[in-house]
Amino acid sequence: MKVIYYLLILVFIGCGSKEEKEERSTFSQVEIETILEDSVSVRAIEVMGNNLAFASNRGWFGFYNDATGEFKVNLQEQDTLVPEFRAVASTENDFFMLSVGNPALLYKTGDTGQMELVYREDNEKVFYDAMTFWNDNEGIAMGDPTDSCLSIIITRDGGKTWNKLNCDILPEVVEGEAAFAASNSNIAVLGNNAWILSGGMSSRIFFTADKGNTWEVFETPLKQGTSTTGGYSLDFYNNNKGIIVGGDYTQPDDNTGNIAVTEDGGKTWKLVSEGKGPGYLSSVRYVPGRGGNEIVGAGPNGISYSLDGGENWETLTTRGFHTIRFVTDSTAYAGGNNRIAKLKFK
DSSP, X not given: OOEEOOSOHHHHHTOOOOOOXXXXXXXXXXXXXXXXXXXXXXXXXXXXXXXXXXXXXXXEEEEEETTTTEEEEEEEOXXXXXXXXXXXXXXXXXEEEEEOSSSEEEEEEOTXXXXXXXXXXXXXXXXXXXXXXXXXXXXXXXXXXXXXXXXXXXXXXXXXXXXXXXXXXSOOOOTTEEOOOSSSOSEEEETTEEEEEOEESOOEEEEESSTTSSOEEEEOOSOOSSTTEEEEEEEESSSXXXXXEEEETTSTTOOSSOEEEESSTTSSOEEOSTTTSOSOOSEEEEOTTSTTOOEEEEETTEEEEESSTTSSOEEEEOOOOSEEEESSSSEEEEEEEEEEEEEEEO
């Protein structure tokens, strides 16, 4: 294994500062500061304090120190393989990154000064889409089916070992149902709950209330029925209020059947902003601390903002991004084609 590694990762994980106290006014514009520009496609970013970690195609991963403005980029290879990463996560002490395609490779920060391989899955159908943690010990990653169910792996020991759930305890997928590794946001977790959003021939919510021991599945009204349609991203503000977005990435201007909200924890969903909001969105986030009313969505056509729970939207910029994560209620990071940016909403 070859690793170009010249950064003490744990320094970056542990050096977050307190959240800034800012006036909570509604947004009318966004200031975009490009902090990394190179020939990479960034679909997976993770906020750690005020700092940022990312992993992308070409085996690239890196860390940004907000206090110093310093960006360190590294390369991860596995023998002759150059992984493409579209899922990342973190705990208090470790950073994790998971590759798409065969073989699936999951790495965590180690004590040796290198990223350590903690899970490998060899299967011609393997394709992991997203990863997150409930707490410092328990985490979850999801991917496309290799059998009759979604691929779901879980750790209970802080990411040292991962185990794949048997299809006996998971709902069966519809033929052609999978997920999209568009923004590392097919999974949302709160408390003991986890929601997973599928897409393709069927777009549904897979739900567990006990950290993956038992599962239910709920229908959504999102556009679905082809390999490019369905849900691409979800977020929950609390255990009841949530939003799912997507559409069809081959028709980025189509703004029908691409945004839905729930008030009952994902059991039922209602389409909103039909024919009047943004088109295809690959990432969605509730603005923190705003009561679940203010939402930001990102996609190839730019960044859009809703202050009424997703019914109406305003375009803040036409610069496209794949994924977005908030630091405070007015500061965020975003990843896209050839760049990572820091966003200040005003």
